[in-house]
Amino acid sequence: MGWFSVQFQRRSGRFARVGAVFAAATLAAIPLAVPAQAQQGKVLRVALTTGIDHLNPFTAALSASTQIGRFTFEFLTIPNAEKAEASPALAESWTPSADKLTWTFKIRSGVKWSDGKPVTAKDAAFTFNRMLTDENARTANGNYVANFETVTAPDDTTLVIKTKAVQVNMNLLDVPIVPEHIWAPIKDLKAPSTDTLAVSGVSDGPFQLTEYKPNEYVKFKANKDYWRGAPKIDELQLLVFKDTEAAVNALKQGEVDVINRLNPNQFEALKGQQGITTNAAPGRRYDELSINFGVTDNANNPIGDGNPVLKDINVRKAITQAVDTQAIVDKVLKGLGQVGGGVVPAIYADYHWDPSDSEKVKFDLAAANTTLEQAGYRKGPDGVRTAPGGAKLELRLTGHANRSYDQGVAQYVTGWLKDIGITVKQDLVSDDELSDRTQAGKYDLAIGGYGTNPDPDYALSLHTCGARPAPDGKGGSTDTFFCDAAYDELYKKQLTETDDTKRAEYVKQAQARLYSQFPTIVLDYQNALEAYRSDKFAGFTTQPQPKGAILEQTGYWGVYGATPAGTTNTADSGSGNTVLWIVIGAVVVVVLVGGGIALGRRGKTSEDRE
Numbered sequence: 001m002g003w004f005s006v007q008f009q010r011r012s013g014r015f016a017r018v019g020a021v022f023a024a025a026t027l028a029a030i031p032l033a034v035p036a037q038a039q040q041g042k043v044l045r046v047a048l049t050t051g052i053d054h055l056n057p058f059t060a061a062l063s064a065s066t067q068i069g070r071f072t073f074e075f076l077t078i079p080n081a082e083k084a085e086a087s088p089a090l091a092e093s094w095t096p097s098a099d100k101l102t103w104t105f106k107i108r109s110g111v112k113w114s115d116g117k118p119v120t121a122k123d124a125a126f127t128f129n130r131m132l133t134d135e136n137a138r139t140a141n142g143n144y145v146a147n148f149e150t151v152t153a154p155d156d157t158t159l160v161i162k163t164k165a166v167q168v169n170m171n172l173l174d175v176p177i178v179p180e181h182i183w184a185p186i187k188d189l190k191a192p193s194t195d196t197l198a199v200s201g202v203s204d205g206p207f208q209l210t211e212y213k214p215n216e217y218v219k220f221k222a223n224k225d226y227w228r229g230a231p232k233i234d235e236l237q238l239l240v241f242k243d244t245e246a247a248v249n250a251l252k253q254g255e256v257d258v259i260n261r262l263n264p265n266q267f268e269a270l271k272g273q274q275g276i277t278t279n280a281a282p283g284r285r286y287d288e289l290s291i292n293f294g295v296t297d298n299a300n301n302p303i304g305d306g307n308p309v310l311k312d313i314n315v316r317k318a319i320t321q322a323v324d325t326q327a328i329v330d331k332v333l334k335g336l337g338q339v340g341g342g343v344v345p346a347i348y349a350d351y352h353w354d355p356s357d358s359e360k361v362k363f364d365l366a367a368a369n370t371t372l373e374q375a376g377y378r379k380g381p382d383g384v385r386t387a388p389g390g391a392k393l394e395l396r397l398t399g400h401a402n403r404s405y406d407q408g409v410a411q412y413v414t415g416w417l418k419d420i421g422i423t424v425k426q427d428l429v430s431d432d433e434l435s436d437r438t439q440a441g442k443y444d445l446a447i448g449g450y451g452t453n454p455d456p457d458y459a460l461s462l463h464t465c466g467a468r469p470a471p472d473g474k475g476g477s478t479d480t481f482f483c484d485a486a487y488d489e490l491y492k493k494q495l496t497e498t499d500d501t502k503r504a505e506y507v508k509q510a511q512a513r514l515y516s517q518f519p520t521i522v523l524d525y526q527n528a529l530e531a532y533r534s535d536k537f538a539g540f541t542t543q544p545q546p547k548g549a550i551l552e553q554t555g556y557w558g559v560y561g562a563t564p565a566g567t568t569n570t571a572d573s574g575s576g577n578t579v580l581w582i583v584i585g586a587v588v589v590v591v592l593v594g595g596g597i598a599l600g601r602r603g604k605t606s607e608d609r610e
Contacts, residue, residue: 047247072203073176264334275535295481304441316518321368340522342511385421399447
């Protein structure tokens with residue numbers, strides 16, 4: 001189910017689905033004048049190196065886009081800053097019935113939309129009912145309502161949701177609530193007009209959209225009437241940069257105030273620099289090497305042009321045996337991360353799964369060669385193996401051209417696979433191109449990633465049969481195109497299990513099943529590497545506390561709690577200040593932003609998806 005340059009877990013992304021990452025452009029960074037207001041510390045300028053696909057919260061899939069929704073729209077509940085646990089937001093309280101099939105939310109009184117109209121339970125009921133009746137409205141967060149039976153608002157402060165079966169994540173529905181009076185007249189949620197300020201600019205969150213220039217910046221003003229209290233800054237700017245190197249230069253020159261998704265070399269280089277403070281925190285994203293095993297839509301029609309040899313689980317197993325995830329952590333991440341296992345990162349310890357010794361596919365080139373040999377793939381005189389039908393084992397490997405991580409992983413994977421008789425052709429591309437290819441299934445191997453939420457449901461839902469797109473390309477929020485009856489059954493069990501210990505076991509069993517079929521290799525969980533101008537900002541509210549991330553959050557605490565130098569940070573992480581992120585900075589520009597997203601996953605850049 002995070003973001004700049006992530007993720008919530010939702011909307012995620014992984015390839016140019018990851019987010020960090022926006023669908024990409026290729027303009028050079030252009031220095032801009034730094035507003036005097038920004039120099040006074042009242043403007044927070046966030047360097048953005050990922051793409052924005054939509055302002056429309058129903059269709060936004062890229063990590064930065066979903067964060068924009070978090071800044072501008074309130075949710076029923078949000079993960080708090082302390083432990084990322086459910087805390088009140090638009091809903092003051094929530095109560096399940098004895099059978100856990102009916103949930104009643106008490107909606108906060110006195111909250112107003114930015115156009116002055118009151119926020120009521122009817123807005124929340126409209127939001128969910130639109131998702132139930134409009135397939136396009138389910139693009140970003142459809143999994144949350146798939147089990148809903150009815151949603152009603154008996155009065156302005158009461159929301160009642162009835163589910164078909166028990167749904168244990170009802171206290172953390174990652175769905176931004178929109179104003180009914182603005183969105184009800186809109187018939188087509190994929191219309192360009194839904195990405196305009198006239199529609200998406202009416203908000204009730206800590207910030208209100210004021211200006212958006214694709215590929216350059218997004219600007220917000222603080223909501224002085226925000227129910228938690230106004231942010232300490234007056235303006236939030238998200239500034240788009242072509243890559244993290246350009247953003248780092250802007251940070252050094254004081255043209256932006258905070259940056260994340262640094263690579264290890266950049267992070268180390270910024271340590272100890274005057275006026276700059278670095279922050280490293282456990283990450284909530286996973287990086288992966290996806291394998292096109294013969295992907296299909298939800299009617300089981302083949303999609304794309306993946307090499308047919310990858311349908312053989314023996315080939316996928318051999319590839320997994322030939323990838324040294326520890327080396328990737330040690331050499332590509334310089335130790336600033338953890339070796340991958342399941343799709344729930346180690347930061348969420350209750351649901352995280354690592355394979356046991358008997359389950360783990362260990363790095364072993366000799367074993368990988370044996371796997372292929374026994375499956376009938378023989379090496380020719382040139383060292384390249386051939387399939388039983390005579391076709392050579394030649395695979396395409398794609399990823400982000402502008403990410404040093406992808407470049408490093410591609411080099412290592414190419415070398416390892418050569419050692420087992422598989423030729424790899426590297427083709428790292430722009431974020432937009434990567435998004436298009438993975439959405440269409442036109443890849444063999446692809447480097448990507450996804451941001452995850454505290455509740456594991458969304459991360460697991462990305463690999464269900466129902467997450468695949470329809471034949472017409474509509475809907476879908478899949479990460480891997482995986483479809484497996486055993487996995488789906490475990491997914492359903494974890495969603496309805498109210499005993500925490502038993503649910504955690506189902507979550508782990510589902511991850512083990514996914515791992516055993518090799519549709520993807522979870523490579524690692526990168527640390528969130530960030531830096532900010534401590535000469536301009538005294539601090540930020542992190543999540544989780546005390547040593548969590550500033551920007552890579554499942555909430556808005558980082559920017560909402562941004563405290564200009566010389567003032568006191570009093571942000572209440574459970575029900576207080578929000579986060580502000582956005583960038584308008586000075587040397588920036590241009591990179592990216594993608595076009596519309598047809599699929600919930602694939603229109604996101606690899607590590608930018610949520």
